[in-house]
Amino acid sequence: MIYKYFKHFLAIIVTIFLAVPFFMFQGISVEAAPLTNLSDSMSRLKIALTSNHEIKFVTPSGVAAGQNIIYTFDPAFTLGAIDFNDVDFAEGATSNCSGVFTEKTLAAAPVGATWGVSVGASTVTITSGTDTINTNRCVRLKIGTNAIFQTTGVNQITNPATAGSYSISMSGTFGDSGTTLVQIITDDQVAVTANVGTTLSFSISDNIIDFDTLNPTFAKYATPGANSGGSxxxxxxxxxxxxxxxxxxxxxxxxxxxxLTSGANSITVIGNTATASTPGTEQFGLRLVVTNPGPNTGAVVSPYDSATDFAYGADANTTSVVALATTPTSQTNYDAYYVANIDSLTEAGSYSTTLTYVATANF
Known part of the structure; x- marks a missing residue:
């Protein structure tokens, strides 16, 4: 009977002994909260090139004073000379990672409200002094030349030399953790080519103009059309x-x-200097005016750009520039005005000439 009670008592002791460690273990276990909305936006994905990183995530637990966040890059990345000057660290106003962020002040070590940034071979650690990050806030880390808050970053992280999927993990004493992946590829650019054909448009409204009968006492101005009478x-x-x-x-x-020429006789040209019409003096000249001036139009070239005076610097063997555009140009309209004057000794005859206008595209 005593043996029976002793055996029962021993079973109870053993049961309690086995149960106590189980309950103690249950009481001290801690499970870190998983980070959400993780992403790493890189400026380049090509193998072996340097790239900016913009890493975002939402922390359910937030970051208390004195805690840190450790960003661990796959060892295939090379962090090189990255330091706090190449880093921006910011807290979002909400859990919306597309919303407004407030930048944190950074230094090599945490002091008061300033956060410390330390860089290892594959890690970037952000450590709080006294500042905090609220729960359920989006956290943003920029590394590279995209970091511009305190100073503009100059160093970037070098991509792995082999194409593949690589991880960036977040952990630390703040308690939350998570991992995001980036895909490094052989070449991340597409060369796009296209050809635009050259276009040149040129037209003349009338191919015959007429002065009719010239007179030494008054100037005549050409009018469009054959036998149009002049003006x-x-x-x-x-x-x-x-x-x-x-x-x-x-x-x-x-x-x-x-x-203007009649056999061996001709009317003297005005020349390359803009000159007023002078009846009683032999003159042949022209001037041009742009009728639709604008930012993308051509212009009349001196000496043909006078509002009242005329010039003519060409001859049968020499060209003279009358209009010019120096950039791609929309349609420009020019009005051409012609003057003819004679003196009392100008030889009688039927005078004529043919003027050739040429437009040339410039490259």
Whole structure:
């Protein structure tokens, strides 16, 4: 009977002895909260190139004073000369990682509200002094030239030399942990090529203009069309030109041709200096005006750009530039005005000439 009670008592003791360690173990176990919304946005994914990193996650537990966050990169990454000057560390206003962030002040070691940044072979550790991060906040870490808060970073992390999937893990005394992955590839760029054909547009409104009968006592101005009679109005347009080009250097418009000529006789040209019309003096000249000026239009070239005076510097063998654009240019419209004057000794005859206008695209 005593043996029976003793055996029962011993079983109870053994049961209690075995149970106590179990309950003690249950009481001291701690499970870190998993980080959420983890991401690492890199500036380059090509093997062996340097890259910026922007790592974000939401910490359920937050970070208390004196705690740290350890970012552990796969050893295939090379952190090189990274220090706190190449790092920005910020706390989001909420758990929204696309929202507003407040940057933290950083230094090599934590002091008061300043956070410390230490860099190992594969780790970047952010340590709080007295500052904290609230629970359920998005945390952002920038490493590289994208870090610009206190100073602009100059050093970047070098990618692994072999293509593949690589991890960046977050842990530390703040208690939460998580891992994100990045894919390093052989080449992350696509060379895109395209050709844009050169376009040059040029037109002349009228191919025949007429002064009709010249007189030494008054100037005549050409009018468009054969036998159109000419005009005594200095604002009479002889014809129009239109030019445009998408070439990098724009375009050049030139004129070439002799003065008004009748057999061996000719009317003296004005020359390369803009000169007022002077009845009683032999003159042949022209001037041009842009009728649709704007930021992407061409311009009349001196001496043909006078508002009232005329010039003519070409001849049968020499061209003269009358209009010019130096960049790709939308359609520019030019009005051309012609003057002819004679003196009392100008030989009688039927005078004519042919002027050749050429537009050339410039590269």
């Amino acid at each position: 005594t109005n200095p604002n009479t347009v002889g014809h129009s030109l239109s030019a445009s080009a998408n070439s990098t250097g724009g375009y050049t418009v030139t004129v070439k041709g002799a003065t």
